[in-house]
Amino acid sequence: MRGALDVVEHAHRLGVDGISLETCFLGPPEALDAEALRAAAASLELVLAWGHPHGLELGTRADALDELVRWLEIAPRLGCSVVRCVAASPRFRNGPIGAAAIEQTAVALAAATAAARGRGVRLELENHGDLSADELLAVLDLVGDETLGACLDTANALRAGDDPLEATRLLAPRTQIVHLKDVEPLEQVVDPAAGPCSLPYGEGVIPVRAVLEALGAADFGGLICVELGQLSAGTDELELVEACVGWLRRYASSNG
DSSP states (O other), X not given: OHHHHHHHHHHHHHTOSEEXXXXXXXXXXXXXXXXXXXXXXXXXXXXXXXXXXXXTTTTTOHHHHHHHHHHHHHGGGGTOOEEEEESOOGGGOSSXXXXXXXHHHHHHHHHHHHHHHTTTOEEEEEOOSSSOHHHHHHHHHHHOOTTEEEEEEHHHHHHTTOOHHHHHHHHGGGEEEEEEOOBOOXXXXXXXXXXXXXXXXXXXXXXXXXXXXXXXXXXXXXXXXXXXXXXXXXXXXXXXXXXXXXXXXXXXXXXX
16 A cells, blocks of 8 residues: 555656556555545546456456456545456467457456446456457457447557557547557567566657557547556666656647
């Protein structure tokens, strides 16, 4: 909990609009002091990000679904209207995800979506290096509930074999939250499970400016979150976050 409060304090110092917190760092949902965290967040929009590291494991883990539902029960107490979830992780991707796994994932997400809808919460399914943009859309279509949307992660699109800009154009109309990363080329990745190292916006292989333009063309109005993946030796995490926030502010000021 102390770590979460430190992150919230840093977000306030940066003057940002919202913050996404990984539930894996918050402890069990039943032990969370939701009122204290909500008070600390104050005017910040608070998003919960559930599922690290392997999420629903493509619908095969009933206990994971139960855990997600427990976080959905906590979300309203936090003033949280959006919860990000994941189907799996890069470990589960060995080529295209088959129809059976997509259907099984959709069954689990339909149950979670019903729980979210009953609590006034939206679920946003992230492309977590597991599902391609097309596969993620297939899951959303099978669930067929507007309470379930997409969380776009630009680096994870790359990891799933997508062109990040094309993935943005496909997912943007159904996206409510963005994890914006710029990263080194995949060819430089040392640990495939960990993924590429994060870089300042404009210095990696993600066409960040074009991604933002594609989101704007789709009238995206949700949170764009500065998110970091792996860090190269000597990189200061807070300095990189602050540099990315500054880049986004300059982009916003020059684009109305």
